[in-house]
Amino acid sequence: MREIGIGIIGGGYMGKAHAVAMSAVGTVFDTALRPRLEMVAASSPESAERYCAAYGFARGTGDWRALVEDPRVEAVVIAAPQETHREIADAAFARGKPVMCEKPLGASVEDARAMVAAAEASGVANMVGFNYIRTPASQFARQLIAEGAIGEVTWFRGEHTEDFLADPETPFNWRCEGAANGTLGDLAPHMVNAALALLGPIASLSVNMETVHRNRPGGRVDNDDQAQLMCRFARGTMGQMHFSRIATGRKMGYAYEITGTKGAIRFDQEDQNAIHLYRAEGPEAARGFTRILTGPAHPDYLPFCQGPGHGTGYQDQIIIEARDFLRAIETGETVWPSFRDGLEVARVIETARASAHEGRWLDVETE
Amino acid sequence: MREIGIGIIGGGYMGKAHAVAMSAVGTVFDTALRPRLEMVAASSPESAERYCAAYGFARGTGDWRALVEDPRVEAVVIAAPQETHREIADAAFARGKPVMCEKPLGASVEDARAMVAAAEASGVANMVGFNYIRTPASQFARQLIAEGAIGEVTWFRGEHTEDFLADPETPFNWRCEGAANGTLGDLAPHMVNAALALLGPIASLSVNMETVHRNRPGGRVDNDDQAQLMCRFARGTMGQMHFSRIATGRKMGYAYEITGTKGAIRFDQEDQNAIHLYRAEGPEAARGFTRILTGPAHPDYLPFCQGPGHGTGYQDQIIIEARDFLRAIETGETVWPSFRDGLEVARVIETARASAHEGRWLDVETE
Amino acid sequence: MREIGIGIIGGGYMGKAHAVAMSAVGTVFDTALRPRLEMVAASSPESAERYCAAYGFARGTGDWRALVEDPRVEAVVIAAPQETHREIADAAFARGKPVMCEKPLGASVEDARAMVAAAEASGVANMVGFNYIRTPASQFARQLIAEGAIGEVTWFRGEHTEDFLADPETPFNWRCEGAANGTLGDLAPHMVNAALALLGPIASLSVNMETVHRNRPGGRVDNDDQAQLMCRFARGTMGQMHFSRIATGRKMGYAYEITGTKGAIRFDQEDQNAIHLYRAEGPEAARGFTRILTGPAHPDYLPFCQGPGHGTGYQDQIIIEARDFLRAIETGETVWPSFRDGLEVARVIETARASAHEGRWLDVETE
Amino acid sequence: MREIGIGIIGGGYMGKAHAVAMSAVGTVFDTALRPRLEMVAASSPESAERYCAAYGFARGTGDWRALVEDPRVEAVVIAAPQETHREIADAAFARGKPVMCEKPLGASVEDARAMVAAAEASGVANMVGFNYIRTPASQFARQLIAEGAIGEVTWFRGEHTEDFLADPETPFNWRCEGAANGTLGDLAPHMVNAALALLGPIASLSVNMETVHRNRPGGRVDNDDQAQLMCRFARGTMGQMHFSRIATGRKMGYAYEITGTKGAIRFDQEDQNAIHLYRAEGPEAARGFTRILTGPAHPDYLPFCQGPGHGTGYQDQIIIEARDFLRAIETGETVWPSFRDGLEVARVIETARASAHEGRWLDVETE
Ligand SMILES: NC(=O)C1=CN([C@@H]2O[C@H](COP(=O)(O)OP(=O)(O)OC[C@H]3O[C@@H](n4cnc5c(N)ncnc54)[C@H](O)[C@@H]3O)[C@@H](O)[C@H]2O)C=CC1
Ligand SMILES: NC(=O)C1=CN([C@@H]2O[C@H](COP(=O)(O)OP(=O)(O)OC[C@H]3O[C@@H](n4cnc5c(N)ncnc54)[C@H](O)[C@@H]3O)[C@@H](O)[C@H]2O)C=CC1
Ligand SMILES: NC(=O)C1=CN([C@@H]2O[C@H](COP(=O)(O)OP(=O)(O)OC[C@H]3O[C@@H](n4cnc5c(N)ncnc54)[C@H](O)[C@@H]3O)[C@@H](O)[C@H]2O)C=CC1
Ligand SMILES: NC(=O)C1=CN([C@@H]2O[C@H](COP(=O)(O)OP(=O)(O)OC[C@H]3O[C@@H](n4cnc5c(N)ncnc54)[C@H](O)[C@@H]3O)[C@@H](O)[C@H]2O)C=CC1
Structure with missing residues (x-):
């Protein structure tokens, strides 16, 4: 059992859902890695601050790059609109950080293709949020x-x-x-x-x-x-x-x-x-x-x-x-569904x- | 309340269903016309005889033309396979007898078109058996x-x-x-x-x-x-x-x-x-x-x-x-669904x- | 296949249901006996006349005794209120006529007991109308x-x-x-x-x-x-x-x-x-x-x-x-449920x- | 937002359920108090250790009294069999610690009565685990x-x-x-x-x-x-x-x-x-x-x-x-359902x- 610092981008519908999940998952599944709500990013510092307090993150930021680059953030969850997925994922993979990305994988098939390439080049964990299945x-x-x-x-x-x-x-x-x-x-x-x-x-x-x-x-x-x-x-x-x-x-x-x-x-x-x-x-x-x-x-x-x-x-x-x-x-x-599955x-x-x-x-x- | 002699062609699945319906409809709906199970036709005299006895018709025949032409048959129900619908309907309309035909209306759109023409030319009641609706x-x-x-x-x-x-x-x-x-x-x-x-x-x-x-x-x-x-x-x-x-x-x-x-x-x-x-x-x-x-x-x-x-x-x-x-x-x-509706x-x-x-x-x- | 004259007492909810059933049962089940709607009794001659016409009985009567005694009525269906069941059944059994009686079997356990006695004494068919089972x-x-x-x-x-x-x-x-x-x-x-x-x-x-x-x-x-x-x-x-x-x-x-x-x-x-x-x-x-x-x-x-x-x-x-x-x-x-079952x-x-x-x-x- | 140390007695079916709940509740409901999984007690030190590791508690104990008395345990959840409820609750209330007790409230109406008395004497929060409602x-x-x-x-x-x-x-x-x-x-x-x-x-x-x-x-x-x-x-x-x-x-x-x-x-x-x-x-x-x-x-x-x-x-x-x-x-x-409700x-x-x-x-x- 080892702690892992989680950064979540987006604190809306899905950002919150992932924050709750990260709070509970260790107790439910006795996971080897135990998430720590390290940082949340939102479209403004004010909303980030609100999410930070409400969900119990250590810190909040209005700039998702700050989150991706933060050394205590060891894994990134993208829960912002589809238009942002690609740029964020690229940045995270460039720093060797695993990414869990909400569906759909980017805003277009080109986004998805590029994201798969970046994920596979980085060799780190990547996953898409198809939860209903x-x-x-x-x-x-x-x-x-x-x-x-x-x-x-x-x-x-x-x-x-x-x-x-x-x-x-x-x-x-x-x-x-x-x-x-x-x-x-x-x-x-x-x-x-x-x-x-x-x-x-x-x-x-x-x-x-x-x-x-x-x-x-x-x-x-x-x-x-x-x-x-x-x-x-x-x-x-x-x-x-x-x-x-x-x-x-x-x-x-x-x-x-x-x-x-x-x-x-x-x-x-x-x-x-x-x-x-x-x-x-x-x-x-x-x-x-x-x-x-x-x-x-x-x-x-x-x-x-x-x-x-x-x-x-x-x-x-x-x-x-x-x-x-x-x-x-x-x-x-590799875990199912990976970015490649998202691309399909x-x-x-x-x-x-x-x-x-x-x-x-x-x-x-x-x- | 007046009796009407019914002839049904076919004594299988739907032929029986229509025979039961004709037996009961008067009592259920207090209809002005009261059906009398006059005649049933089947593909052979033997099966016609069997249906006749089982369902309570007055007579049975192995030849549907005999049924259509019989003066005591005042209305015809076609409950035989689709290939037979057109010829039977034509014959009935030619004698000015109303026809209730099981779905589909004939075996092809040409059949259906011809049957509508015959029905409308004759001016008598015509109806298609779309029962589920x-x-x-x-x-x-x-x-x-x-x-x-x-x-x-x-x-x-x-x-x-x-x-x-x-x-x-x-x-x-x-x-x-x-x-x-x-x-x-x-x-x-x-x-x-x-x-x-x-x-x-x-x-x-x-x-x-x-x-x-x-x-x-x-x-x-x-x-x-x-x-x-x-x-x-x-x-x-x-x-x-x-x-x-x-x-x-x-x-x-x-x-x-x-x-x-x-x-x-x-x-x-x-x-x-x-x-x-x-x-x-x-x-x-x-x-x-x-x-x-x-x-x-x-x-x-x-x-x-x-x-x-x-x-x-x-x-x-x-x-x-x-x-x-x-x-x-x-x-x-005209009653819904008429042959014209069947053609649609x-x-x-x-x-x-x-x-x-x-x-x-x-x-x-x-x- | 032999015809049997049916008399139904009552032309309301259940009287009608039995009239329809008697019209259809022969065709549905190929029964050895084929019902003929012989007579309907109601609380007044007028309503009896109405039922007679609507359901297709041969005759109607305002007096159920006339029905029970009529020689062309060979079997009696009681579809009148519970208070009437016993007296009617007694009369029918006294004439050796089979009785189908709507539930409950009479208005009290005493009625039921007496009705079983009368039925068993007569030795003719008797049945109670528990339809849902x-x-x-x-x-x-x-x-x-x-x-x-x-x-x-x-x-x-x-x-x-x-x-x-x-x-x-x-x-x-x-x-x-x-x-x-x-x-x-x-x-x-x-x-x-x-x-x-x-x-x-x-x-x-x-x-x-x-x-x-x-x-x-x-x-x-x-x-x-x-x-x-x-x-x-x-x-x-x-x-x-x-x-x-x-x-x-x-x-x-x-x-x-x-x-x-x-x-x-x-x-x-x-x-x-x-x-x-x-x-x-x-x-x-x-x-x-x-x-x-x-x-x-x-x-x-x-x-x-x-x-x-x-x-x-x-x-x-x-x-x-x-x-x-x-x-x-x-x-x-004996057929289930008999009067004895009704008594239970x-x-x-x-x-x-x-x-x-x-x-x-x-x-x-x-x- | 203030942290509160939670001690849970029992690590089975309900002990785990409460551990998960305490992990997630702050993020879900933005609670003023934020639970910290401080201590878990079980029937033996070994099983306590297992639960501690699996669910992410800070410490485990084979002796529930140690848990109740621990100064970092600020509130107690009883998720052990009914026979233990009363003694544990008494001890907790004696130390002025709020108690959430699984249903039923004790093993008998006497237990329940005593537990209500203890709860009301202590004046601290008390609640029974009727979750389905x-x-x-x-x-x-x-x-x-x-x-x-x-x-x-x-x-x-x-x-x-x-x-x-x-x-x-x-x-x-x-x-x-x-x-x-x-x-x-x-x-x-x-x-x-x-x-x-x-x-x-x-x-x-x-x-x-x-x-x-x-x-x-x-x-x-x-x-x-x-x-x-x-x-x-x-x-x-x-x-x-x-x-x-x-x-x-x-x-x-x-x-x-x-x-x-x-x-x-x-x-x-x-x-x-x-x-x-x-x-x-x-x-x-x-x-x-x-x-x-x-x-x-x-x-x-x-x-x-x-x-x-x-x-x-x-x-x-x-x-x-x-x-x-x-x-x-x-x-x-007072929160519904309190111990008094459990007594009812x-x-x-x-x-x-x-x-x-x-x-x-x-x-x-x-x-
Ligand atoms: N798996 C599922 O069941 C669902 C998935 N989604 C997906 O989740 C993603 C997020 O959707 P929702 O949570 O519904 O949206 P939302 O509108 O509820 O929240 C969006 C969040 O993204 C943040 N955000 C927007 N632009 C940002 C930026 N440039 N930098 C940092 N943060 C930014 C906003 O501050 C907000 O917190 C979408 O990709 C959507 O398709 C949405 C709903 C259900
Ligand atoms: N409305 C509905 O729910 C249903 C409608 N149908 C339709 O009813 C019609 C009859 O189908 P089924 O009753 O299922 O068939 P079936 O095979 O059960 O019975 C066909 C009957 O037609 C008779 N027959 C065949 N050729 C004949 C001929 N040349 N002369 C006289 N009688 C002849 C047979 O002797 C037999 O009695 C078909 O048009 C079918 O599409 C069939 C099943 C359900
Ligand atoms: N099996 C079932 O699902 C049901 C059974 N029933 C039973 O059927 C029986 C009749 O009830 P409903 O049909 O609902 O009543 P209803 O009120 O609809 O009809 C009663 C009929 O009895 C006739 N009637 C009354 N007194 C008469 C008399 N002295 N002589 C001749 N006819 C007389 C009336 O004229 C009327 O036609 C009752 O015993 C009732 O419990 C009633 C409804 C449902
Ligand atoms: N609200 C609900 O849906 C449910 C409530 N319950 C209630 O929850 C309580 C616990 O039941 P379960 O979790 O099903 O039992 P369980 O058998 O799964 O777990 C009981 C736990 O209590 C511990 N324990 C037993 N004696 C102890 C002692 N003297 N000291 C410390 N720990 C001790 C055991 O080590 C074990 O961890 C019972 O009161 C039961 O009625 C149980 C199941 C469902």
Whole structure:
């Protein structure tokens, strides 16, 4: 057990989540490295000071470079907007500091490509914050598919839908401009990552995308409100996805259904402690989808609670990420999902956007 | 109250369903016309005899022409395979007899077009058997959308998925050959009809279709196991659909979700007596999807039962159809869905098939 | 196949349900006896005339004795209020006519006892209308328990809850007076019958009962709004029940959960086409409640539909009853639930009422 | 922001949960007092050392007295078995140290009474660990009832059911002996506390209790496997409860349904991020139970996540408790649930046990 100084850039939604995770992860997982909240950076000294006090960091700064360069900061978490990811990561890697970067990996596929190069050149730990796939339920889904529990996979449907911009009267905000902040740029990466993790590479796709609410109080929206796609996985499976920020009624619509020749899986993040499994075996009269509550028998659940069905939550996903990031730093081994995995996602998103513009099927190029 | 002699062609799955419906409809709905099970036709005199006895018809015949021509048969129900629909309908209309035809309307868009022409030339009642949209729940969904209860519609997702051919070891049968008997030809019409009924015409679509299990014991499959589509409705709404007969675990996966600016609707035929409605109104803390159990307050429920939540079933949908068919005969008014509505569906299916072959977006032509 | 003349007394909620069932049952089940709607009796000639026309009976009468005595009426269905059951049944049995009587069996345990005596003396078919236990799902639950699929049964919880009198402003009506029309008298019999069918006799019980809304517009309520009980089954299992007509939000709250050493069953009539089964076997990680949709693999489903998950409804339960009643008449065999089964229920209800008044545990006497 | 040294007695299931909570609470809630994991006590020096290292405490001890007396330990958390609660609490209060004690409050009502006296004599913060009622959903339920959202409450049903001893072959362990470790002693307190929090005092009750599996490999069970009760709340409401550790299939069956004249609430901890609310208002056709996903609009949710529906878990409940305990220490104000609240629960449990033995209704005495 050794302490490690953590610097977090950003103290908003995700900056706080990572600060909590770093506070708790050692106790939850008995990690070899024990985080110390060393420094937080924000867009101004004042907000940095506020986050510093609220979350219990030793110091705050209005300049992320100061954080990256600080000798007591031994690992960097990037929880600032996508436009900042690349420059920060470059600076951290240049100093040989491990980086955990929030999704998406940069604001474009070029960013992602450059970030992978920098990460791999530095040789230090690098990881992307795809947290939803970390639930015990979704980890279990991966296991089931890998083990062949549902046979040969014949269908995938995924969605990431929320309704935070469903009301056309919701005022214009930063999420309303820039491709990286639209639905494809901001929400889709989570589900695309899930699709890749569950079924492997996507070979080709055809996308339809649109801005439903073009005008909002305060500004004109220039990015997408929703998108859908049809795709073909490299393994041959047919797939379908939908991404939306105007899905009225959906709060955390990260959901998938996966069908195989011998069974099927259904999952919805709005009931994240359950996974539904169908198996085409045994007498017909007893078949159906089984609602399995996660518990100690499922991946990464036990350290949170000894009782099955007692449940984990959003914050726990980030704690699981922190455990892996620390392990990567400690062991020097690559951890999933690395920047390279983030780049795979970025390439799918890029191709999706191109397909939407051209209105036709496109292959997803391999690097 | 006047008796009417009914002739049903086919005594299998749907032939029986219509025979039951004709037996019960008068008592359920106090119809002006009261059906008399006059005659049943099947592919052989023997099976006709069996159906005749089992269902309680006055007579049976191995020759559908005998049925159509019989003076005591005053209205014809076609519950034989799609390939037979056109010829039978033509013959019935030629004799001025009303026709209720099972879905799809013929085996091709040409069939459908010819059948509409014959129906309209004859001027007698004509109707297509899209029964699922008849549940009190789906009728209520139509009402809600028409009234604007969920605002401007921004998204539609529909599926018709079952698993009767999910097992690759299930032997080859007649559903495994001929486009009209594949997933797009056989299952899709129900959901396409629903989409049209709920949201209006589809302007364009892009389809992906495949045969997952090409070889089965007993033969080589030449039609589609599953298909998916992206579409744009004429009203501007983005849509997505999926059709499958290999959806392991799905028994009656006729399901849709419809999102609007002020609310959303979710329905799944596997829980046909409930509909889920979200309304973006009232305090945030009290919002969510409301599971509404159908009851006397919903369309066509009361005649089946005075108690809410007591439920209707598959057979009741056919009884509701029978009520409308009798009403059309009695009043001479067009009833929904008429052959023309069946043709609209056929055109979408035809365009879908073309899109799948060409691998690109196509417009759905209007006649 | 032989016709049989049916006389139904009562043309309200249940009278109509039985009329529909008698119209459809022959076609659905290919019964040896085929009902003919011969006569309907109501409280006045006018209403009888209305029912006669609406449901398609040959004749109507304001005097139930005329019906019972009519030679063309070969079997009698009692669908009039509980106070009338005994007298009508007596008259029918005296003429050797089979009787299907709506639940409860008479207005008191004395009625029930006398009715059993009359039925058994006559030797003709007799049956009580406990319809809910007839769903394919509940029949399957019976099978599962009988086969030991959930091991030794350790717990039973049942409820029959609805909300038709939940609003204290709902005006006084006939259900508001007379023990036989209160919650214990009117609703409880269904669930008590289910409990007996599923687990066998109840040995003892302790009951709590109350009238929540004593005054209603139009009158003072003299019977119970809700009741609950703890019980011990003769097989040793602990049980719990709840009955309510003021259960706001519950429309058809006929629900039970049954726990055993090797599994558990959950059922709710508000989702009548599904049953939830847990089995304590296989790997821990894959256990959970399986939502089984009823289909052709379950009792009495196939005659209604060939497709699983397509669903049956309230009316279909009555059709299943009709099939059994006809079979009993045809074969002369006792059919479940006979009047004797209705008496078992009546004795439990009677003991429950006594326990509620005395505020203590009472044994349920065996005859 | 000031540091406070925390000593935790017990490092098992709950000892760890509190250690995690104390690590995270400051960052989550920006508390005025910031916990420092000062010392952990266990039943042996070795296990204490293990916990110390794993969870990140400064020191460990095999003697809880050393912990209580340590000057750097400023507040004590008791997470050892019920038999130890009283002695430890007494010692801590004697030194003027605040105590957070896991449920139940001691091993008997005498313990609880003595502990309240000691706590009140000391005048320092005291709190009992009823965590399940802390979810945003259950806190919201309390609010709804208090505000009259469901009108006058007419019915309460609660259960706390799990299946950790459902298999009769599960070997004998400490939970199998001693009233305090049986189902009534161990599980019931959570739901009784919920009942009191939601509806207020229980006036009287009648209980039925049993040991289903008397013999287990390794020993003879002397306490209860399951119990049920009927009760009357002081406000007049009728209630029903069930507690079980042999409820096959139930993992976290902490569930309740509360009915009122204007609405109803349903909650099940196995889906802890949702609460179901029915309101008897608006058009009949749109009524039903609304599944509300918890989010920033609900109590104590926002500090965990800005997104609604993203979910909290078991561990987060303990973090909320820690926040309140720290607040109580800081402000000197009584916090809910205090030892006095724990005593209320203990009195109900005691009366329940007496009722079970006497087999009759008993009043719950007020102190
Ligand atoms: N994994 C997940 O579930 C989620 C991930 N995200 C991702 O996390 C990242 C941050 O998003 P949110 O936390 O939602 O944003 P936010 O708006 O809540 O917070 C952004 C933070 O970045 C800081 N910041 C902005 N520019 C900066 C600069 N130049 N130097 C230093 N600090 C700067 C701001 O002061 C603020 O503290 C984004 O990349 C976003 O895509 C966001 C939400 C959920
Ligand atoms: N609305 C719905 O839910 C469903 C509709 N259908 C439709 O109903 C129609 C019939 O399908 P099923 O009942 O499933 O088929 P089936 O195979 O169960 O029965 C077909 C019947 O048609 C009769 N038949 C075949 N050729 C004939 C001929 N030349 N002359 C007279 N009778 C002939 C056969 O004897 C048999 O009785 C099809 O168009 C199908 O698409 C089928 C199933 C469900
Ligand atoms: N199995 C079930 O799900 C249900 C069973 N029931 C039972 O069915 C029976 C009838 O109840 P509902 O149909 O709800 O009542 P209802 O009030 O709807 O109809 C009662 C019918 O009985 C007739 N009637 C009354 N007194 C008569 C008399 N002296 N002679 C001839 N006809 C007379 C009335 O004219 C009316 O047609 C009751 O025993 C009730 O407990 C009622 C509802 C549901
Ligand atoms: N709120 C909740 O959800 C739950 C509460 N509990 C309660 O928490 C308490 C502890 O239960 P668990 O954590 O499940 O037990 P456990 O068996 O997992 O751990 C008990 C701990 O107490 C320690 N201990 C035992 N005797 C001791 C002594 N004399 N001195 C110092 N340490 C001692 C042991 O070393 C062990 O670390 C009990 O009162 C129990 O009722 C337990 C589980 C869940």
